[in-house]
Amino acid sequence: MSVENAPVVDVDEAAIPVEKKMYYRFESNDKKEFRVSELAIQQSETLNRLVEAMGYTSEDVENKPAIAIENIDGKTLKLVFQWCEHHKGEAIPVDDGSVPKIVEIPEFDAKLMDIDNGLLFKLIWAADYLNIVQLLNVSCKKVANMAQGKTPAQLRRVYLLPSDEEDEAAKRAAQEAQDPRAREVEEEFEERKRQGGNSFF
Amino acid sequence: MDDIVVSTFPLLNLPINAILNTFRTMDPVQVFGVSILSKKTKNLVESFKITPEMLQVEVAEMFVINFILPSDTTFYFELYQVPENQPLLELGTPETIHIHCNSQVMVWTNSMNVKQLLDHLRIIFHRPIDKLFFEENCERFSLESIHKNVTDVVMINIFSGNHEHNRRILSLFQPAALCLVEHALVDQCVPRDILMQNFDLFHVPDVQIILDDLLMTNSRFILLFCLRLSWKTLNQFLKLWVKGSNLRLEYLFLRFPDNLGLDELFNGLKYQDAPPKRELLKAYGGRDIWRFDGTQATISTDIRDDLVSFRMFVWHDHRVVN
Numbered sequence: 001m002s003v004e005n006a007p008v009v010d011v012d013e014a015a016i017p018v019e020k021k022m023y024y025r026f027e028s029n030d031k032k033e034f035r036v037s038e039l040a041i042q043q044s045e046t047l048n049r050l051v052e053a054m055g056y057t058s059e060d061v062e063n064k065p066a067i068a069i070e071n072i073d074g075k076t077l078k079l080v081f082q083w084c085e086h087h088k089g090e091a092i093p094v095d096d097g098s099v100p101k102i103v104e105i106p107e108f109d110a111k112l113m114d115i116d117n118g119l120l121f122k123l124i125w126a127a128d129y130l131n132i133v134q135l136l137n138v139s140c141k142k143v144a145n146m147a148q149g150k151t152p153a154q155l156r157r158v159y160l161l162p163s164d165e166e167d168e169a170a171k172r173a174a175q176e177a178q179d180p181r182a183r184e185v186e187e188e189f190e191e192r193k194r195q196g197g198n199s200f201f
Numbered sequence: 202m203d204d205i206v207v208s209t210f211p212l213l214n215l216p217i218n219a220i221l222n223t224f225r226t227m228d229p230v231q232v233f234g235v236s237i238l239s240k241k242t243k244n245l246v247e248s249f250k251i252t253p254e255m256l257q258v259e260v261a262e263m264f265v266i267n268f269i270l271p272s273d274t275t276f277y278f279e280l281y282q283v284p285e286n287q288p289l290l291e292l293g294t295p296e297t298i299h300i301h302c303n304s305q306v307m308v309w310t311n312s313m314n315v316k317q318l319l320d321h322l323r324i325i326f327h328r329p330i331d332k333l334f335f336e337e338n339c340e341r342f343s344l345e346s347i348h349k350n351v352t353d354v355v356m357i358n359i360f361s362g363n364h365e366h367n368r369r370i371l372s373l374f375q376p377a378a379l380c381l382v383e384h385a386l387v388d389q390c391v392p393r394d395i396l397m398q399n400f401d402l403f404h405v406p407d408v409q410i411i412l413d414d415l416l417m418t419n420s421r422f423i424l425l426f427c428l429r430l431s432w433k434t435l436n437q438f439l440k441l442w443v444k445g446s447n448l449r450l451e452y453l454f455l456r457f458p459d460n461l462g463l464d465e466l467f468n469g470l471k472y473q474d475a476p477p478k479r480e481l482l483k484a485y486g487g488r489d490i491w492r493f494d495g496t497q498a499t500i501s502t503d504i505r506d507d508l509v510s511f512r513m514f515v516w517h518d519h520r521v522v523n
Contacts, residue, residue: 099252100228101225124216128215137222143210149305151307155235159210160209
């Protein structure tokens with residue numbers, strides 16, 4: 001995608017101080033390009049460190065290839081950068097370790113996260129990978145809200161939580177997949193036990 | 202009800218930091234709900250070290266497990282309710298648990314007995330049972346079954362006025378720490394056979410106490426909020442301590458209504474001004490006195506809202522070393 005065609009996610013020009021008015025270009029793993037303000041990038045510890053380390057000038061941003069974010073797709077990255085632009089300049093919350101952790105979901109965030117659970121899942125992975133503290137807080141709160149008023153049986157269904165038996169079966173399947181001979185050996189061992197043999201060898 | 206559940210979310214496939222974040226923002230009742238679903242989810246919740254400030258069991262006409270959380274969240278489990286004139290109830294496996302979380306009440310079917318449930322809670326929340334309360338009508342539950350099911354208790358708090366039952370509680374549980382409140386007292390006094398027991402911590406709010414009671418108290422840490430107490434009584438107590446009374450005493454805190462009376466308190470006692478600050482037990486300033494065997498104690502007093510706070514720190518060898 002050319003630089004000219006790269007989407008610029010909702011930017012409030014007036015809110016950006018003049019000296020911070022620099023935009024970086026990022027590319028998702030499906031080759032979608034985004035221009036994001038420097039102030040918005042500060043919401044992401046990962047990206048902020050990255051651009052600091054690169055030390056790009058305005059010319060570099062335009063002339064060099066967009067910074068690739070290889071494990072996030074365009075649809076998810078668009079949400080991430082929309083969130084960062086909306087919350088640019090806001091203080092990054094410091095975790096005081098409290099339980100329950102009180103998190104309010106602002107109206108903008110609620111609308112942004114009015115998405116299917118598949119995309120929400122990707123958004124949380126992206127927020128964690130890019131280390132965007134408050135986006136991780138609100139997106140996890142949305143997942144936590146799915147539990148409200150649910151019984152344990154309903155929680156199992158909502159969060160796809162396997163039972164002990166299912167965990168055991170999955171573990172066995174994983175072991176067998178890792179070593180195809182394991183099942184044969186196990187069956188032979190069982191057969192010998194049935195025949196009354198004390199020793200396998 | 203199950204039909205309402207339509208969308209699913211693979212919680213355990215999230216990065217670990219996000220799973221923790223989700224559990225921390227979830228209502229504690231749902232955290233508990235997830236923890237009972239499998240060994241894996243129990244271990245997961247346990248690994249996150251979500252800890253309430255206090256875990257309490259309350260026995261009255263109801264049997265309740267109460268969680269004190271740092272926020273204002275109200276969270277408790279009601280396991281049994283025993284109406285009047287019912288036969289003695291043995292704790293077993295309650296069919297349902299009424300879960301109260303803030304203004305919501307949920308009724309969950311249950312398969313764990315009381316001991317399994319308490320053990321589960323102690324493990325996932327990383328706490329012992331901080332307090333076991335015996336309140337009015339607690340005798341509707343079998344004491345033996347409470348003893349069998351409610352283990353690892355730090356402190357017992359007795360509010361009940363059934364003194365014979367209270368004695369059975371102490372004999373059966375032999376608690377390290379005891380708090381007696383209101384009806385558990387006899388004419389606002391602590392029964393002497395209780396005073397004489399060797400508790401590590403003994404606490405009574407609103408008590409009438411005399412010199413003989415103080416001398417008889419055998420506990421290591423004593424906290425008494427006295428309705429009345431005179432400086433003369435305390436002076437006599439200190440003189441007798443110097444001569445060898447209350448050998449186990451390590452810390453005595455008394456609060457009573459009066460004005461400061463240091464002259465009367467130390468009348469006839471040899472003392473020395475204490476160093477302005479000692480790191481141990483927040484002992485700041487005060488006066489040092491010595492027992493006949495050389496054991497040192499620091500006495501400090503202050504007054505706030507017409508209430509005197511009297512603190513006595515006894516510097517046993519192990520306490521000075523630690």
